[in-house]
Amino acid sequence: MTEPSYLAAVRDSYDTVAEDYVKIAPARFAEDALGRGMLVAFAELVQANGRRPVADLGCGPGHVTAHLNSLGVPAFGVDLSPKMVDIARRTYPGLRFDVGSMTALDLPDGHLGGIVAWWSIFHTPPEALPMVFAEFHRTLAPGGLLFVGFHVGDEHLRPERSYGHPVSYDAYLLLPDDIEEQLHQAGMVVTARLREEPSQRLKRPQASLMARKPEH
Numbered sequence: 001m002t003e004p005s006y007l008a009a010v011r012d013s014y015d016t017v018a019e020d021y022v023k024i025a026p027a028r029f030a031e032d033a034l035g036r037g038m039l040v041a042f043a044e045l046v047q048a049n050g051r052r053p054v055a056d057l058g059c060g061p062g063h064v065t066a067h068l069n070s071l072g073v074p075a076f077g078v079d080l081s082p083k084m085v086d087i088a089r090r091t092y093p094g095l096r097f098d099v100g101s102m103t104a105l106d107l108p109d110g111h112l113g114g115i116v117a118w119w120s121i122f123h124t125p126p127e128a129l130p131m132v133f134a135e136f137h138r139t140l141a142p143g144g145l146l147f148v149g150f151h152v153g154d155e156h157l158r159p160e161r162s163y164g165h166p167v168s169y170d171a172y173l174l175l176p177d178d179i180e181e182q183l184h185q186a187g188m189v190v191t192a193r194l195r196e197e198p199s200q201r202l203k204r205p206q207a208s209l210m211a212r213k214p215e216h
């Protein structure tokens, strides 16, 4: 299958920012008490379903993958950016990290007990999101859980710089109702939602949704 054209810009941009991104992102994650709280709930729910692998899609430097493993979840990371994957492998040599895209995962149907997509779907143009959600549905086992986090809004952003470097990706703010409807269209059922309002720590509201692929 031909790669969607926006992926090259996302890959190149994250390759460029990777070494500086890793200096900031794990500390931000450590401050995100609500997000980590939802991940604890995700970890508990996914483990109640058995020991299938869990994919952290758009894992970046791997700190969320590592956190999931520390909670007892057999998680591995996948990222579009080879530089991010190099950093993740260097930082967490005991864990598995693959270069790949959530638009076309190199995984069999029904392979995963869970998927985490934590701040990683927001570079996907709206018209490509159904393809991503179809891929989540294909790779999740029946009963498998999805956890997705994103910035809330309806703007399309074109930042020129990020983490001190020039970037060429687009970024899309997303509305939880739209994402819930699209997950429903893809065959999943949203089971929980969290919206965190702006604060000193947060420039924009952020949302996370948990969804399940039905057993039947």
Ligand SMILES: C[S@@+](CC[C@H](N)C(=O)[O-])C[C@H]1O[C@@H](n2cnc3c(N)ncnc32)[C@H](O)[C@@H]1O
Pocket (backbone or CB within 6 Å): 007, 010, 011, 014, 025, 057, 058, 059, 060, 061, 064, 078, 079, 080, 081, 084, 100, 101, 102, 103, 118, 119, 120, 121, 123
């Ligand atoms: C903002 S970073 C988030 C990284 C990490 N999840 C975190 O919480 O710090 C977005 C990551 O998603 C990755 N990404 C974006 N689109 C992707 C795709 N289609 N497939 C795989 N990774 C993707 C980028 O390469 C980047 O590493």
